[in-house]
Amino acid sequence: MTRPHRILAAAFVSFVAMGASSQPPVSRPATLRVGMWTLWHDREIALTPTASTMLQTCEPCEKRVLHNAATVGANQHGGLTLLVGEHTMQVRAIRLSGGVTLTAHSESATLRDRVTITARGGTLVIAVTMPVERYVEHVVASESGLEDSTESLKALAIVVRTYALHESHGHPDYDLCDSTHCQLLHWHSDPHRSPAAHEETLATAGETLWFHGRRAIAYFSKDCGGRTASLAEIWPHVDSAPYLDSHTDKFCTKESGGWSSELTRTELTSALASRGLAAPGWQHLSVEHRGESGRVVTLRLDSITIHAEDFRIAVGESLGWNKVPSTWFEVSQQGDRFFFHGRGTGHGVGLCQKGAAAMAAQGRSSHEILTQYFSGAATADESTGKSWQSLARAGFTLETQNASDAPFLADLARARAEASERSGFNPSQPFTVRAFPSTSAFRDATLAPGWTAAFTEGDWIATQPLATLAARHLLLPTMRHEFLHALIEHEAGPRAPLWLREGLVELWSTDPDAWTNLRPRTPVMALDAVDAALLHSTTEAQSRAAHRDAAIYVLRLLDGYGRAQALEWIRSGVPADALARIGQR
Numbered sequence: 001m002t003r004p005h006r007i008l009a010a011a012f013v014s015f016v017a018m019g020a021s022s023q024p025p026v027s028r029p030a031t032l033r034v035g036m037w038t039l040w041h042d043r044e045i046a047l048t049p050t051a052s053t054m055l056q057t058c059e060p061c062e063k064r065v066l067h068n069a070a071t072v073g074a075n076q077h078g079g080l081t082l083l084v085g086e087h088t089m090q091v092r093a094i095r096l097s098g099g100v101t102l103t104a105h106s107e108s109a110t111l112r113d114r115v116t117i118t119a120r121g122g123t124l125v126i127a128v129t130m131p132v133e134r135y136v137e138h139v140v141a142s143e144s145g146l147e148d149s150t151e152s153l154k155a156l157a158i159v160v161r162t163y164a165l166h167e168s169h170g171h172p173d174y175d176l177c178d179s180t181h182c183q184l185l186h187w188h189s190d191p192h193r194s195p196a197a198h199e200e201t202l203a204t205a206g207e208t209l210w211f212h213g214r215r216a217i218a219y220f221s222k223d224c225g226g227r228t229a230s231l232a233e234i235w236p237h238v239d240s241a242p243y244l245d246s247h248t249d250k251f252c253t254k255e256s257g258g259w260s261s262e263l264t265r266t267e268l269t270s271a272l273a274s275r276g277l278a279a280p281g282w283q284h285l286s287v288e289h290r291g292e293s294g295r296v297v298t299l300r301l302d303s304i305t306i307h308a309e310d311f312r313i314a315v316g317e318s319l320g321w322n323k324v325p326s327t328w329f330e331v332s333q334q335g336d337r338f339f340f341h342g343r344g345t346g347h348g349v350g351l352c353q354k355g356a357a358a359m360a361a362q363g364r365s366s367h368e369i370l371t372q373y374f375s376g377a378a379t380a381d382e383s384t385g386k387s388w389q390s391l392a393r394a395g396f397t398l399e400t401q402n403a404s405d406a407p408f409l410a411d412l413a414r415a416r417a418e419a420s421e422r423s424g425f426n427p428s429q430p431f432t433v434r435a436f437p438s439t440s441a442f443r444d445a446t447l448a449p450g451w452t453a454a455f456t457e458g459d460w461i462a463t464q465p466l467a468t469l470a471a472r473h474l475l476l477p478t479m480r481h482e483f484l485h486a487l488i489e490h491e492a493g494p495r496a497p498l499w500l501r502e503g504l505v506e507l508w509s510t511d512p513d514a515w516t517n518l519r520p521r522t523p524v525m526a527l528d529a530v531d532a533a534l535l536h537s538t539t540e541a542q543s544r545a546a547h548r549d550a551a552i553y554v555l556r557l558l559d560g561y562g563r564a565q566a567l568e569w570i571r572s573g574v575p576a577d578a579l580a581r582i583g584q585r
């Protein structure tokens with residue numbers, strides 16, 4: 001089940017306003033530098049500013065607003081030529097922030113994150129500094145398939161995050177590239193995959209794989225063909241890891257056909273030469289050595305030995321990845337023609353995406369999937385190394401890393417009951433409350449600003465540390481507020497405006513006596529502006545104003561049309577005549 005994703009935060013309960021003293025200073029969320037368009041080797045790209053694009057042409061220089069379209073190219077001196085209107089500048093690097101659209105090789109992408117452009121070897125190097133969780137979400141959307149569902153996407157998100165954070169990937173200008181060399185990342189969001197990728201990335205935010213209390217390494221590939229590869233079979237120089245052994249996979253073998261392809265000597269020669277693996281003039285190609293899974297580890301080309309994974313990558317890069325999709329193959333030769341028959345797609349180490357999707361379809365959990373492919377490894381929070389525990393109560397499950405959170409369950413249960421009482425909604429499906437161990441963990445996971453106390457998306461609630469909320473007497477009101485959100489989201493149809501959902505929560509969160517003070521007040525913002533501000537407030541004051549205005553508008557709706565009608569409109573959307581009537585200022 002995929003629900004449209006929504007961002008709703010209890011901005012009324014403010015950490016800053018409650019006294020910033022005991023809160024750590026607001027720092028930047030954990031980020032990764034991701035190489036963009038790394039296989040294109042662009043020499044020139046066009047920049048189109050958004051309303052707030054800032055440009056910086058050197059490290060100590062001031063940021064300036066970029067008003068006009070610009071072009072940036074790699075020059076002959078290892079630097080950049082920047083052309084803005086009539087002005088040409090030679091610079092070493094440029095930084096763009098506040099949102100910008102990049103265009104090259106007939107592709108455009110609009111980025112909100114900071115972009116740094118430099119040059120290396122006559123081509124442009126584009127590095128995008130993005131929050132870890134946004135990176136994971138993009139990769140999960142790009143690497144997942146239509147057969148994936150909730151639990152296999154969660155498992156994939158954990159593997160993708162682990163791979164990104166636990167290894168260095170050998171790129172001098174950024175942490176990871178956007179090709180399959182690291183993990184594939186498409187810069188456009190895919191309407192079919194992005195909402196589910198977002199949801200399952202959020203549900204596993206910050207979780208990585210660990211083995212006996214130490215950070216583990218993780219890999220995934222499309223289809224292991226019925227038996228996974230051990231680490232040593234594919235990358236003999238990497239230290240072995242007991243959880244990356246070769247084992248049979250009974251989940252992906254169903255309807256697993258093999259593959260076959262034919263390549264000419266000319267094609268193979270050009271592919272091998274492109275990676276410097278062999279010069280022209282060779283005669284015979286045969287398997288030299290196989291590993292424990294049956295995959296080819298080394299090939300023999302006349303008298304030289306070629307590593308099979310290097311061979312697969314050389315053929316893939318120059319002739320297409322479907323020619324020799326895995327190293328699990330037989331090869332035979334007839335004159336200048338070479339016939340390959342094999343199984344599986346990808347290196348075969350770690351998680352098998354085909355098997356994971358099949359396990360999820362059979363009702364297995366993400367933890368069962370990860371145990372299947374990383375035997376003995378377990379998931380834990382990247383920063384604390386602790387695992388998440390689930391404590392189920394009527395109507396909700398608390399996920400926490402702290403055993404000392406258990407006493408707060410009583411307040412949570414009370415908040416849940418009061419939310420149902422005030423709204424009249426009481427679905428049987430339980431909500432998930434994930435209590436983060438620190439403000440920074442909360443903010444890194446949700447990308448919500450640090451002044452937000454909690455955050456609801458669909459039936460999933462994230463909160464700041466429960467002890468912090470309790471110490472400020474905010475636990476009950478915050479949780480009641482968030483449970484109200486979750487209850488309303490459960491009822492809401494796709495056309496229910498944000499101001500209606502947020503305003504109802506605001507009103508139901510407060511005593512009806514207090515509504516009397518709200519009635520004569522005039523909203524500051526128009527209805528459309530309230531929705532925009534609820535989604536993208538940059539300051540706490542703006543968010544507060546938007547919440548208050550939402551409450552005023554909803555009060556007009558309740559006074560004018562009654563509660564039953566308002567609840568009906570949560571499902572169907574508010575008709576235009578009612579909008580016009582309550583929208584007057």
Ligand SMILES: [Zn+2]
Nearest residue numbers: 009010011505
């Ligand atoms: Zn709210």
Ligand SMILES: [Zn+2]
Nearest residue numbers: 176177181182
């Ligand atoms: Zn890479």
Ligand SMILES: [Zn+2]
Nearest residue numbers: 224249252352
């Ligand atoms: Zn498999």
